[in-house]
Amino acid sequence: xxxxxxxxxxxxxPTLFLIIVMCFFxxxxxxxxxxxxxxxxxxxxxxxxxxxxxxDKPLLQQFIYVDSFVCQQRFAMWQTGQPPDAAALSGRGLxxxxxxxxxxGGVQREIKCLGGYFGKLLQGDFGxxxxxxxxxxxxxxxxxxxxxxxxxxSAILLATAIGVTFGILAALNQNRLQDYSLMTIAMIGxxxxxxxxxxxxxxxxxxxxxxLPVATWGGGAFxxxxxxxxxxxxxxxxxxxxxxxxxxxxxxxxxxxxxARAKGLPERLVIGxxxxxxxLLPLVSYLGPATAALVTGSLVIEQIFQLPGIGxxxxxxxxxxxxxxxxxxxxxxxxLVIALNLIADVVYGLLDPKVRFD
Amino acid sequence: xxxxxTEEAVLAAEPIKGRSLWQDxxxxxxxxxxxxxxxxxxxxxxxxxxxxPNVSPHPYKKDYYDRVACPxxxxxxxxxxxxxxxxxxxxxxxxxxAALPLSQAELCPEAVGQGHWFGTxxxxxxxxxxxxxxxxxxxxxxxxxTIVALFIGVLYGATAxxxxxxxxxxxxRFVDILYALPFIFFVIILMVVFGRxxxxxxxxxxxxxxxxxxxxxxxxxxxxxxxxxxxxxxxxGVSNWAIIRRHILPNVVGPVIVFVTLTVPAVILAExxxxxLGLGVQEPWTSWGVLISEGAQQxxxxxxxxIYPALMLSITLFCFNFIGDGLRDALDPKDx
Numbered sequence: 001x002x003x004x005x006x007x008x009x010x011x012x013x014p015t016l017f018l019i020i021v022m023c024f025f026x027x028x029x030x031x032x033x034x035x036x037x038x039x040x041x042x043x044x045x046x047x048x049x050x051x052x053x054x055x056d057k058p059l060l061q062q063f064i065y066v067d068s069f070v071c072q073q074r075f076a077m078w079q080t081g082q083p084p085d086a087a088a089l090s091g092r093g094l095x096x097x098x099x100x101x102x103x104x105g106g107v108q109r110e111i112k113c114l115g116g117y118f119g120k121l122l123q124g125d126f127g128x129x130x131x132x133x134x135x136x137x138x139x140x141x142x143x144x145x146x147x148x149x150x151x152x153x154s155a156i157l158l159a160t161a162i163g164v165t166f167g168i169l170a171a172l173n174q175n176r177l178q179d180y181s182l183m184t185i186a187m188i189g190x191x192x193x194x195x196x197x198x199x200x201x202x203x204x205x206x207x208x209x210x211x212l213p214v215a216t217w218g219g220g221a222f223x224x225x226x227x228x229x230x231x232x233x234x235x236x237x238x239x240x241x242x243x244x245x246x247x248x249x250x251x252x253x254x255x256x257x258x259x260a261r262a263k264g265l266p267e268r269l270v271i272g273x274x275x276x277x278x279x280l281l282p283l284v285s286y287l288g289p290a291t292a293a294l295v296t297g298s299l300v301i302e303q304i305f306q307l308p309g310i311g312x313x314x315x316x317x318x319x320x321x322x323x324x325x326x327x328x329x330x331x332x333x334x335x336l337v338i339a340l341n342l343i344a345d346v347v348y349g350l351l352d353p354k355v356r357f358d
Numbered sequence: 359x360x361x362x363x364t365e366e367a368v369l370a371a372e373p374i375k376g377r378s379l380w381q382d383x384x385x386x387x388x389x390x391x392x393x394x395x396x397x398x399x400x401x402x403x404x405x406x407x408x409x410x411p412n413v414s415p416h417p418y419k420k421d422y423y424d425r426v427a428c429p430x431x432x433x434x435x436x437x438x439x440x441x442x443x444x445x446x447x448x449x450x451x452x453x454x455x456a457a458l459p460l461s462q463a464e465l466c467p468e469a470v471g472q473g474h475w476f477g478t479x480x481x482x483x484x485x486x487x488x489x490x491x492x493x494x495x496x497x498x499x500x501x502x503x504t505i506v507a508l509f510i511g512v513l514y515g516a517t518a519x520x521x522x523x524x525x526x527x528x529x530x531r532f533v534d535i536l537y538a539l540p541f542i543f544f545v546i547i548l549m550v551v552f553g554r555x556x557x558x559x560x561x562x563x564x565x566x567x568x569x570x571x572x573x574x575x576x577x578x579x580x581x582x583x584x585x586x587x588x589x590x591x592x593x594x595g596v597s598n599w600a601i602i603r604r605h606i607l608p609n610v611v612g613p614v615i616v617f618v619t620l621t622v623p624a625v626i627l628a629e630x631x632x633x634x635l636g637l638g639v640q641e642p643w644t645s646w647g648v649l650i651s652e653g654a655q656q657x658x659x660x661x662x663x664x665i666y667p668a669l670m671l672s673i674t675l676f677c678f679n680f681i682g683d684g685l686r687d688a689l690d691p692k693d694x
Contacts, residue, residue, distance in 0.1 A: 018535050023543070030550045191675035193627055195634045196668045199654045207658065289537070299542075300634065315635060318546040326543065334538040 005346065012338045019334045020327070021063075024117060027323050028059055034130040034321045053130060054116070064116040117327065126331075127324035131317075137328035144310035145332070148297030150220060151309065154229045156291050159236035164280070166237070167244025168271070171279075174249055183245065189238030198231045198304040215306040228305045232294060243286055247279035254278075277351055284351065288344030292336040296329065386688040393684025396677035403674060407494035415473065416484030418491045419642045423482055427660050430477040430485075477662040479652065488644050489667050495645040496671070499560050499629040500622040506564025507621060511571025512614060516602050518572070519579025530576065533569050541566050541628075549637060556639065563628050567621055574617055578610040612689040619682035623675040630671065646671040 035041065035049050050056040057065075114120070120127055126137035166186055170179045205227065206214035218224035251257060252275060260270045297311025310329055317326035349355040387393055411418055476485035518529040536544075548562035582588065583606070591601050630647025632638045634654075639645045646667050653664030 015531065015535055015538065019538055022535070023539070026547050030547050032550065187676060187679055188672075190623070190627075191672045191679065192668070193630055193634075193650070193671070195631070195654060196650055196664065196671075199657050199664070203657060293540075296540075300631070314540050314542050315546065318543050318550075319637075330540060330543060333540050337538040 001346070001349070005342065008342050008345070012342075015338060016331070016334060020118065020121070020331060023327060023330050024063055024323075025059070027318075027321065027326060028062065030321070032321055034323060036321070053128075057116075062116055064114060064118040066114060066119075117324070121331075126328045129322055129325045131320050131322040131325070137324050140313070140325065141310055141328055141332060144297070144308055144313070147217060147220070147307055148302075148309035148311055149295050151225065151228055151232060151301070151307070152291070152295035152297065154225060155232035156236065156287070156294050158229060159233040159240055160283075160287070162233070163237045163240025164244050164283070166241035168248055168276070168279075170241065171245045171248030171252065172271075179245075183242070186238045186241040189234035189236070192234075194231050194235065194298070195300045195304065197234060198227070198301060201227055201231065202304070215304070217307050228301050228307060231301055231304075232298060236290060236294070239286065239290070240283060243283045244279065247282045248275065251275045251279040281348060281352055284344050284348050288340040289337055292333060292340045295336060296333045383685075383688040387684050390684040390687065392680045393688075396680040396684075399673065400677045400681075403493055403670070404497060407490050407497060410490035411487055411494065414484065414487040416487050418483065418487045418644070420484070421482045422478060422484075425474070425478050426482040427480050427656070427663075428474060428478045428482075429660070430475055430662050430666075476666040477660075479649075479663055480656060480660070485649075485663065485666060489646075489649060489670055492644045492646045492649050492667060493670060493674075495639055495643060496626050496629060496647070497674075499563065499645065500626040502557070502560035503564035503567060503625040503629075504618055504621045506561055507567040507571055507625075508614070508618060509568075510565070511568035512575050512607065512610070514568070515572035515575025515577075516579050516606050516610065519576035520583055520598065520602050520606055522580070522583070526576070530573075533572055537569055542631075545628075545632065546637065556643075559629070559632070559638070563625050563632075567625060567628075571614070571617060571621070574613055575610050578613055579606050582606055582609050616682055616686045616689065619678055619685055623678040626671070626675065 033055065034053075035046065035055075040046070041049065047056070054062055114122055117127060126141070129135045129137050129140055132140060163186070166182045170182045173179045202214050205212040212227055213224050216224065256278075257270060257275050260274045261267075265274075296314075297309035299311045299315050301307065302309045302311045310332075313322075313325050313329045314333075316322070317329065416422075474484050474486065476489055479485050479488065514529065514533075518526045544566050545562050548565065549559060552558045552562070588601060588605055591605055596604070626646070629638060629645060630650060633645055633647030634651040636651075638647050649667035650664060650671065653660075653662075653667060657664040
């Protein structure tokens with residue numbers, strides 16, 4: 001199984017690379033730019049702004065290039081063990097080399113001379129945000145991600161607990177009153193969009209009844225979490241309960257459940273030990289991507305409840321052409337999707353004895 | 359003798375009519391009350407969406423400056439409806455009743471008796487007309503985008519599943535890559551590149567929704583491909599494309615139909631989400647998403663602006679889901 005996991009992780013590298021390439025060029029080729037405004041900047045200023053963010057270079061160089069000057073200097077520095085002579089250097093190259101020299105407290109073998117977005121990314125640098133001045137993308141994500149993650153994880157746990165319970169109860173009473181009423185309740189989640197549900201719940205519980213805070217993060221206090229987590233969980237409850245119901249109905253008709261009943265197992269064990277395990281398989285595949293989507297935040301919920309998550313960056317970043325910020329959240333999202341899909345597949349394999357990892 | 363008798367009897371008997379899978383499915387679908395009711399309701403909504411904007415005495419663009427944000431007749435009566443329900447809850451919890459909204463007679467004397475059944479919006483336009491104008495737009499988006507998704511997804515999935523091997527591997531890897539991209543980013547970029555065009559928005563959503571369709575079709579194709587009749591067709595020298603078209607596609611129709619009925623509501627939701635972000639349909643046109651996002655901003659004072667479009671959207675989504683469930687049960691061969 002370890003082999004399988006490693007294989008998948010290696011396979012994920014080209015996938016992630018292609019995603020980065022696609023997004024990068026799609027963003028840059030799309031008309032408009034981060035500094036396109038209603039009132040155009042004076043040409044000289046625009047030139048300087050573009051140069052400061054490398055936007056004046058050809059597209060491919062914006063993606064990756066080898067800064068041969070810095071390379072040379074750093075290489076010389078590494079060979080001699082001495083910081084380069086200031087007189088021989090000028091401008092940005094000098095600062096870059098000296099900075100690196102000071103930071104590492106000496107000379108290291110690594111030669112950090114790749115430039116462009118991808119070049120910096122390889123060195124773990126997501127770059128500065130184009131629109132939120134004075135913030136790097138890493139800082140913005142580090143600030144917002146915990147908020148989104150707490151909300152997302154709470155929502156998915158809540159949704160799984162309720163959804164699976166609903167699904168099992170409905171399946172065991174198929175086509176009876178319990179089935180119809182539970183499934184109708186569950187369906188409310190996908191028929192009322194979250195941007196309707198959220199204001200309604202806020203109005204009822206926050207304004208009219210005044211029992212829950214209307215908005216804001218409140219440092220993650222429990223009562224601040226209730227409304228946003230409920231709104232995030234409702235659509236998931238709908239999907240999860242339907243998946244569980246479908247899987248359960250199919251499994252309860254299968255031969256091994258009949259065998260388990262025939263040998264006289266109590267119904268509780270037939271369901272708990274035999275049926276449930278197989279019935280939850282479709283759910284496992286679903287939960288991977290769903291968790292990735294929830295954990296990376298939701299614009300609507302963040303906007304309505306004024307939460308400092310990262311969901312809004314997917315939209316505002318794309319609209320404002322904040323290239324680096326969008327790339328940052330997309331890489332995060334794509335990495336999560338890939339990782340969670342892998343986990344889902346491994347769990348699937350553990351639950352389903354028919355799957356072999358080789 | 360006996361043999362001859364039997365033969366005669368067989369010849370004389372009425373030929374037994376076989377019931378095809380489709381006849382069975384139709385019979386079971388029409389026996390499903392929820393699905394049939396849903397179809398009727400959807401049909402009514404679609405018919406109203408076509409008729410109302412054309413025949414309404416209040417054109418969808420017309421601003422009545424003297425009737426801005428007027429409630430529908432009787433809707434805010436404190437003796438019934440939503441207001442009553444809220445007050446029950448409040449009283450139960452020991453709070454005073456909510457402040458009563460202004461009576462509509464004070465608010466908009468002009469609007470009473472003018473047939474604004476759903477009230478008017480913040481510009482004084484008739485909400486009944488606009489709700490059904492939005493119904494048309496939302497349903498159109500749902501259908502067009504679904505057709506786009508259907509077309510791409512079915513062709514792609516069937517090709518990948520039928521060709522198999524390395525081609526399949528690469529084709530599905532591409533789908534995986536697109537899956538790992540956030541949907542909203544993709545739509546925004548497509549709309550930025552191609553402009554905020556009405557039709558292109560449908561295509562953009564469709565171009566995102568085809569992925570799941572492709573996966574479902576591929577899975578089906580993979581299992582059908584091993585069947586004997588495909589082997590027979592291959593042996594007879596039928597071309598790949600002809601096999602996909604003549605033998606594979608007809609056999610994947612079942613799950614695809616079910617998925618289509620579930621894609622339409624997903625697309626309508628996606629459109630309303632885009633409209634909520636301000637990326638959707640532009641004025642004076644409207645869609646349920648636009649109406650709902652406008653209504654959500656005003657819901658505390660002018661609840662009808664949210665309630666009616668949201669109610670219509672929810673009813674429609676319910677209907678599509680019931681039809682999808684009904685179709686799934688009807689087409690499931692194990693369920694006979």
